[in-house]
Amino acid sequence: MKLVMSEEETMLADMARGFLDSAAPVSKLREMRDAGVTHDAALWKEMADMGWAGVLVPEDAGGSDMGFAAANVIAREMGKTLAVSPFISTAVIAATALRSVSDARARDALARIASGEATYALAVDEGIKFDPDATQLEAKASGNGFTLNGKKQFVVDGANADRLLVLARTENGLTLFDIPSDRAGIERTASNMIDARDAARIEFTDVEATGDDVLGSVDQAMDVLRPALEAGQAALAAEMAGLSAGAFEMTVGYLKERKQFGVEIGRFQALQHRAAHLWCETEVTASAILNAGRMLDEDPENAGLAVSLAKAKATATAKLAVIEGVQMHGGIGMTDAYDMGFYMKRARVGAEWLGDFAYHAERVAAARGF
Amino acid sequence: MKLVMSEEETMLADMARGFLDSAAPVSKLREMRDAGVTHDAALWKEMADMGWAGVLVPEDAGGSDMGFAAANVIAREMGKTLAVSPFISTAVIAATALRSVSDARARDALARIASGEATYALAVDEGIKFDPDATQLEAKASGNGFTLNGKKQFVVDGANADRLLVLARTENGLTLFDIPSDRAGIERTASNMIDARDAARIEFTDVEATGDDVLGSVDQAMDVLRPALEAGQAALAAEMAGLSAGAFEMTVGYLKERKQFGVEIGRFQALQHRAAHLWCETEVTASAILNAGRMLDEDPENAGLAVSLAKAKATATAKLAVIEGVQMHGGIGMTDAYDMGFYMKRARVGAEWLGDFAYHAERVAAARGF
Amino acid sequence: MSATTTEAFRLELRDWLEANCPEEMRDGGVTEDSICWGGKDWVFTSEAQKVWLERCAAKGYTVPTWPKEYGGAGLSRDEEKIFLQEMGRINARPPLQSFGIWMLGPALLHFGTHEQKLHYLPPIARGEIRWCQGYSEPNAGSDLANVQTRGEDKGDHWLVNGQKIWTSYADKADWIFALVRTDRDAPKHKGISFLLCDMEQAGVETRPIKMISGISPFCETFFTDAVIPKDQIVGEENKGWDVAKYLLTHEREMISGGGQGLAGGRAIGAVLSDTMEEMDATLRADAMRCEIDSLAIGLTLERYKDQAEAGQGAGDASAMLKYMGTELNKQRHELMMSAGGSDALEWDGPLGNRAGDWLRTKANSIEGGTSEVMLSIVSRRVLGLPA
């Protein structure tokens, strides 16, 4: 296992960088926010055409099958410009879940993901914190199928997704359902999120599901969901690392250009040392991200520690990066007209999604024996 | 309740400062350490003559009865030069315990404290952390008295003290004994402490105690001990605040005088801001100390929160002060020949004694309803 | 003040409050919406708010420590403490908050003429005139003395041209107090005057700035040949920087104290427990540290006030309060966001404006002098480290 970017990965990053700088800069997020729009189907189609939607889809299902480290590379670049897309929900989480099921239905679903035809959202949270084990939404056996009743919140990409992966409680455990988002009894309410991205609260009232809608086995959701969650958490960590890098780049640029008391503020040693410390944190975070990608690709059964380490560290670093970013910019950093606020808000949402710092810190501790 | 030093308190501080600078500067601690000595009877006699030993002893027992805030003022000044004395053990903790018992024996004991004749040590800890409730040392009823068996550790001032306050488990609770340290069955082993101060491990083997040796009531130790502990914790917090001030003064002096790369290092903004931050912490700590003294004097029944706040904050600030002190001094701060190391070591011992940061933080939280 | 007098004042006040504070005004009023700012265009949110302001103004209780002749109640520091305790006891809302009370008032009391005090202070105390502050300018940032807005001497008035930024609620204010350069040849700090300007006149325009929290508490304010009569100066001509410095101290104490006040005195751990059934170790540890700092900073504010009363000025140490208080408030809101989880991530979600409040706190360590400027002030003026 080499903790160094391969040539292919570097090329992928450069290519992504080029595309995103023109197709999805921060100003694109601003436009969408101002227009009250949280999904750009055309942009996602372009990403699909570049192989991003199918980054984890096997080649025989039309995917590019580049692996988890590559998915992280793409997510990281997206983070730098806060590109809006259902990449993590669809291309990472849903694709990983579907991959671990080897039936024709799953293969078709993967093909639709790779082509960009189908987008997904994962409906797990029911309380204010990520806690799959606490799932209460009930899938009651009825005839050959199930009837779903309950509520989900913070379903990221849930207002626009074509399909939902719904975690539900069944008689002897948890079961994951893969159902279209327009099925009768599903009521989606878009949340007005601070990061201007898509998330929804969803109510399930007597929603009918068949055995075919179950992903994996009944009562065994975690067999399918665990790898999907880990892949998603790693990609989200990568996105947040990219976000930190984007905010940091903006901040260092400002330090070099902004003058106060007659000199560039970047000459003030107190700011220099804080900026240097922040850079150190971003470097260390980058190692954790790279390691998580490698572990998912090379030793997926044992990737839990690496993934939680990456998510915890990326969350802490992103928080520092945006706080320092705003503070070092001064008043202008607080204005809506400047982009730094977008980074701060996205960092906060990313901090909560798929488990916050405390959640992953506890997982690191457990994996390390304390 | 006024959070401002009274004229008397300012005078007391000035007087103490003058005395300690000449009679107990840091070099005195160094001499004692090098000589393997942890108590200076002559110095303590001088302090007694100034009324310090009797600071909490009623005037009719020969004390100066200046109150808890005044005791804090003295402790704070002692902290600045790391003056060695059994002040907190004897003049604060033991005197407060004895004060809350209104019998002739206690009055005599207080008189001996005030005159400097008798020194005390409090034997509470049995494990590595302060935890009075976990006391296991047993005082078994036997005839009209008790037989004590068990062990104590980290008995501060215990190797030299004339008398010991021993917390023991009796049939229906905890009981506090006041016994001479040379009673048969008591074996004291001086601990080789990093701060070069007196602390001992003490074994009690079939130590006989009478009903007269009980301070307060049997099974009701906390009635007497709680106020004594709170007074001791507040004074220790004050000592640590003084310690922080002493270390800080030394550090700022060094910043102004030491040159590197051709200029005083105090010109480097990164160090300036860290020094300024540290000063802010010492200021805020000073308020907590002053408040604890006022509460103990004016509303002792409700002083618990104020005391734990003071100890927690003073511990955190002292830690920062000595870490920054050593770091800003560079290599020389790490040498034994320089005084900063003494501050660092005393700060560590003070952090543990009578409850560490976590202990007092939990008490603050409990008092504040979470 | 003797204990007897104290007790008498307390009882009298308690009766008055019981009789005069409307029930609706006894909810603590810790949200942005509940504030009564006053001013010509003020629309009371309820009859109770109006009545409460009028009754307090009549007694001088909107500005309890100001002299009676200027609209205050002339309370001593001890009486003020009792006043705050009794207001707190029934959880009464402050009847009026304004930059006039916090900032211009103290400056006028210190530097103004008797006529100016009589003219400007009572309308502030009654909530009739709302003031805003014109200090910062574009590109000046932390370098506050870098004032480019220019006042040309026209005999009986100055003709003012220039631009101010971060003028809090300027779009809702009636008058502005501003730093204006009245001598372009003098050194930076020596050519500034502190002027009072009616914003209704021609030549004063204001434009709200939208912030990351989604609201616009700040504005840009433009002066184009605005006329300011010569008697609308506070202090001497070209000595406005002295007034500004004095006032900054007040502002800093206000911002630092504001942080505490927003939480309505509840322990942070209790606030977090509202949304978290059980705090995890990380959050609990952070909450305890935050609470300890909160209490210690609160006590420091009290100590400085007591010292001031005892004639021991805090001076530049107010920079400390500003720094510590605002950084703490930022931390406090970070913890509240953590405890709110995904409920806190929506604008106007189940936790109201928690996210907006959190984002708003990020300005605390910038406005009124950045944390970095505060630390430099402490470093130089308190510690005496070389510049």
Next chain:
Amino acid sequence: MSATTTEAFRLELRDWLEANCPEEMRDGGVTEDSICWGGKDWVFTSEAQKVWLERCAAKGYTVPTWPKEYGGAGLSRDEEKIFLQEMGRINARPPLQSFGIWMLGPALLHFGTHEQKLHYLPPIARGEIRWCQGYSEPNAGSDLANVQTRGEDKGDHWLVNGQKIWTSYADKADWIFALVRTDRDAPKHKGISFLLCDMEQAGVETRPIKMISGISPFCETFFTDAVIPKDQIVGEENKGWDVAKYLLTHEREMISGGGQGLAGGRAIGAVLSDTMEEMDATLRADAMRCEIDSLAIGLTLERYKDQAEAGQGAGDASAMLKYMGTELNKQRHELMMSAGGSDALEWDGPLGNRAGDWLRTKANSIEGGTSEVMLSIVSRRVLGLPA
């Protein structure tokens, strides 16, 4: 290296270790006492320590990546990883640790002549000669290039006079590598040479410095007309600063990595649990943060090594590792002191030298370039902020 070769190397090595590593040397050896430093005056603490060193030296395993002709085993980066994994698997002590291995060796491999390498490296690899470092001088502090120790050109040798400080274990070393000013007229960085000096000769005196931890790992070393032959220079005359900079990078990586190594790979939370039955929220939260940083910094060390092998030099980023690693190590030992409670407050108490180790770590962020210098390096050379 193919997977097959890798596996073959691993199995061969495993067999060798099984057969050759004495049982007593399989305790991880994480305490200061267990280190084998070597040198002329070295007294082995056990026969096992001696045997282990000899067997490793014979295979080149004291310096596994050095070329075979200079006493190493010529292992590739992949083989080295396997070597470390297999050593770790049986918890084997490092057979030899020394400044010769960590510092002079890499410098000679990069800047030395073939003759110098043949002459100096094998005795280092065999633990026969113990080296120390003479960089810092009194009053120079972080300004390392401020070298006052002077070498006078006497044709075939330099006559050296001056004083070095913080010369680690100089009282136990046989030779010293030192920065000496050989051109007093050149600019600060341009007149320094990197010289090798036998400490047994007349004119070299050394005096231990007692540290706050109670021990004396550092010395002062005095040169009085000490003779250093001209062939005992590394690199060119007056270009010693290049060697010094190269070497500092190694030192920084060593110090940063050392922090990790001392804990023997155990999680900090597990170490704390040795003395604490149940961690309180504060300690647990700190332990989790510390563990996260530990792992992330450890991975970064790995990443930089992998990058170096791939030809992507880390360069000035080693300053980052030094800064992060040493600050973390300080925190780690603070936590260990907390967890040790009063048992940790005694010299040689129930927890051994825990307090001494804690105090020792405070030097980590000073020696080899302070944290402040590291941050300035990052600021200027990595971020490109103006000096």
